[in-house]
Amino acid sequence: MNEQEITHRYLAESIISQHNAMTLGIVDGDGFPWLAPVYYVHKDFHFYFFSDPASRHASVLALTEGYPSVSASAAIYNEPDEYGHIQGLQMKGHLERVTGRGDRARVMTAFGLRFSFFARFLQEPRLLKSLQKNEIYQFTAREVWITDNSRLGYGHRICFHP
Numbered sequence: 001m002n003e004q005e006i007t008h009r010y011l012a013e014s015i016i017s018q019h020n021a022m023t024l025g026i027v028d029g030d031g032f033p034w035l036a037p038v039y040y041v042h043k044d045f046h047f048y049f050f051s052d053p054a055s056r057h058a059s060v061l062a063l064t065e066g067y068p069s070v071s072a073s074a075a076i077y078n079e080p081d082e083y084g085h086i087q088g089l090q091m092k093g094h095l096e097r098v099t100g101r102g103d104r105a106r107v108m109t110a111f112g113l114r115f116s117f118f119a120r121f122l123q124e125p126r127l128l129k130s131l132q133k134n135e136i137y138q139f140t141a142r143e144v145w146i147t148d149n150s151r152l153g154y155g156h157r158i159c160f161h162p
Contacts, residue, residue: 008160011151012144015076015089016042020115024049024139025073026057026095041110045091045141045162047074048098048107050134058137061097069096074139077147086149091141098136107136 001009021039028034036057038049051058060070072095077088098104111118121127144160152158 005160008146008158009162011148011158012045012089012146012160012162015087015146015148019076019078022047022074022076022139024057024095025075026060026070028056028060039111039115040139041107041114043110045093045144047139047141048110049137049139050111050131051137052133053097053135057095058097058135061095069094071095072139074141083154084149086147088147090145090147091139091143093140093142095137095139098138104136 021037024036024038026034026036034056036051036055038051040047040049042048053059053062057072061068072093074091074093075088076091078086080086098107112122121131141162144162146152146158146160
């Protein structure tokens with residue numbers, strides 16, 4: 001990895017770490033685009049989140065017989081009052097369900113460490129029941145477009161491939 005790639009990776013990771021939610025985009029079974037906001041934990045441009053398997057963004061995986069993943073996109077961004085402070089990522093990659101028990105335990109631990117509200121899901125019966133019907137999904141970014149008006153200038157983006 002060259003110095004420029006390291007700089008781009010650092011900039012992207014700093015944006016990822018500053019935010020808690022991303023907007024996930026898929027094309028549903030009827031061919032229409034669909035967006036869903038999800039809380040995430042992450043590692044090396046792999047984003048993990050909980051979702052109901054019946055949700056539109058998760059159920060699209062059931063339509064891909066023989067293929068464990070689908071193409072997807074995601075965006076992470078801030079909401080500044082000033083255009084000069086716009087910062088975010090637009091990503092394309094793929095979505096898949098996480099199936100390993102150890103992986104589920106690691107993601108649950110990471111959620112507990114990152115989100116203070118997550119402890120309620122493990123303690124309150126109603127929330128625990130809701131959590132148990134959810135699966136864990138992983139969005140893996142393959143192409144990342146970085147916007148940072150304060151560092152890159154207005155209207156300039158850079159592409160990074162993790």
